[in-house]
Amino acid sequence: MSYPLDLHQLAQQIKQWGKDLGFQQVGITDTDLSAEEPRLQAWLDKQYHGEMEWMARHGMMRARPHELLPGTLRVISVRMNYLPAKAAFASTLKNPQLGYVSRYALGRDYHKVLRNRLKKLGEMIQEACGELNFRPFVDSAPLLERPLAAKAGLGWTGKHSLILNREAGSWFFLGELLIDLPLPIDAPQEEQCGRCVACMTICPTSAIVEPYVVDARRCISYLTIELEGAIPEALRPLMGNRIYGCDDCQLICPWNRYGQLSDEADFSPRAALHAPELMTLFQWDEKTFLRVTEGSAIRRIGHLRWLRNIAVALGNAPWTGEIVEVLAKRLGENPLLDEHIEWALRQQHAKRQALAIEVQPAQQKRLVRAVEKGLPRDA
Incomplete structure (x- = not known):
């Protein structure tokens, strides 16, 4: 040539x-x-x-x-x-x-x-x-x-x-x-x-x-x-x-x-x-996940693994009753996700015990409902 x-x-x-x-x-x-x-x-x-x-x-x-x-x-x-x-x-x-x-x-x-x-x-x-x-x-x-x-x-x-x-x-x-x-x-x-x-x-x-x-x-x-x-x-x-x-x-x-x-518009966040916010992300349904991640590298892990990762992060977050409720709401959707949610709930429960946090009556009712969906009875 x-x-x-x-x-x-x-x-x-x-x-x-x-x-x-x-x-x-x-x-x-x-x-x-x-x-x-x-x-x-x-x-x-x-x-x-x-x-x-x-x-x-x-x-x-x-x-x-x-x-x-x-x-x-x-x-x-x-x-x-x-x-x-x-x-x-x-x-x-x-x-x-x-x-x-x-x-x-x-x-x-x-x-x-x-x-x-x-x-x-x-x-x-x-x-x-x-x-x-x-x-x-x-x-x-x-x-x-x-x-x-x-x-x-x-x-x-x-x-x-x-x-x-x-x-x-x-x-x-x-x-x-x-x-x-x-x-x-x-x-x-x-x-x-x-x-x-x-x-x-x-x-x-x-x-x-x-x-x-x-x-x-x-x-x-x-x-x-x-x-x-x-x-x-x-x-x-x-x-x-x-x-x-x-x-x-x-x-x-x-x-x-x-x-x-970078000055590339495509790489703008x-x-x-x-x-x-973790709790907001964990409440996304698959349709929302696919919409927000359209054209993003994140989409390839899929909604299930996305939730798995967020469940771990919620388990690592400081204790709040709201986190417990948000986690419990997704119990039963998938065995892989359940494993990570249950781990996160155990983490949250341990943190609450360590802090000797008392739960207000209104919040206690919500937590009882969460317990009925699968939380450990002492949570």
Whole structure:
């Protein structure tokens, strides 16, 4: 194949096109991830992937981009900032009456946003070359996106396993465009975490079991998003009010002092998800859940797991009779949900006993009705 443009010039043009499309950085690397294969296999052997059986099913294909698109010579790796203005981290996390949603999920589903832009980038390159095979990916195929981003010079791998960039921290999404052009590649960045282990020590569930290694089975993001069954009881109190994902390891990272805000309208927080009251969320029916989460990444966990997560957060909240009533009203809807509601009710009951709270007569009547729906008799 002959190219109408010099490949070095084309690489620079691609980076400019990428920025014009809204990516904050574009890097180019080859497809060689052979160094990652033993690390990936060791992670799988230790069962750190939990119930994400698709991680094991595709095996080493994740480290072989050329198997996803035969003929692939280069991977164009991109990043797009997502941190909204007035993210309200502290005010939400510190208020146990509110539900905390990971900041990346407050707006429109990033998969669609990035994939559409990557497709446009591929079409622009194709038009310039006259002929090109390309395929965009955004966390949608067996591909080790973080090692690729590191090789492409977008940043280095932090001890929490996320990509860090000295100008932007880690508040960004990654995406890839596989192409069959032998473009010049970019140099990786040096790791700059040094001796810092803040992300490891702050993790509520101690999921970062060693530098660069996360046991997904303990990670709150996995527990609230990927896990389909019951959340292990020992981990529930550690989740606090986090109902979808967790940002703690990013919040503590010194490099996120340089985090850049996103100006993407699609990533603007939805009011109903930004700092929502847990009791309000728990009363949503499925129709309301689907309406509010339309076009959101949250929708994929479904209404049942959404309620499961909120039940745990309500169990972790300070005792109130209203929480007990709200929880009890949903008893009997589903066995999985019942398990978490009953746990939450036990938590609430223990807190009431510890505080020796006396219940007013009017409230006592409501609690009696709740008891009749399935609460322990001494609640």
